[in-house]
Amino acid sequence: MSFLLESDQKNTPEARLSVAVAFLDAHAAQHLDETQLITRCTAAVMERFGVSQRTANHDALHALAATQARNEPAYVDINHSTSHVVYVTSPRTGRLVAFTASELIALADERRATAQDAEYTTSRCGRRADR
Structure with missing residues (x-):
């Protein structure tokens, strides 16, 4: 499953969160610790949207909270x-x-x-x- 969005989707907080959640879902089974998972998710959001590390890390942490809230x-x-x-x-x-x-x-x-x-x-x- 790809965590990338279609090219016509905009750089919005919602789109970044969607990408981050999809990334965490796609990589959850890799047995990464939380820090590694957030680091990689942050990098993926930065690459996809060209945002700062701070913004991408913020999005990754919100995605982690959303995925944790499921359980x-x-x-x-x-x-x-x-x-x-x-x-x-x-x-x-x-x-x-x-x-x-x-x-x-x-x-x-x-x-x-x-x-x-x-x-x-x-x-x-x-x-x-x-x-």
Whole structure:
């Protein structure tokens, strides 16, 4: 399945999102980690539309969220969230989780460190440590 759009389609946020979702769907079975998948999706959107890396990465992350929501629907409760606290709700379970901005930064740092550890281990022994 090709993730490219017909040449008559315009460079719109909707078209870029469509391409990004199709790319993620087409490459989901390649056993790439999330970071690799987003990196490749970003590159594909940049190539197809000639947009900046920032724009393409934004589109790739929105596509990832859309594909993840198929299996685990969740949403940010905008009505209760502020710039310092983000509430996330799972409609399937009704579970409401609150994250402070500081907690989100700590989670991102932890995730980045874990990815760097995996990359280092891969470079040393040739395979992913977490597989």
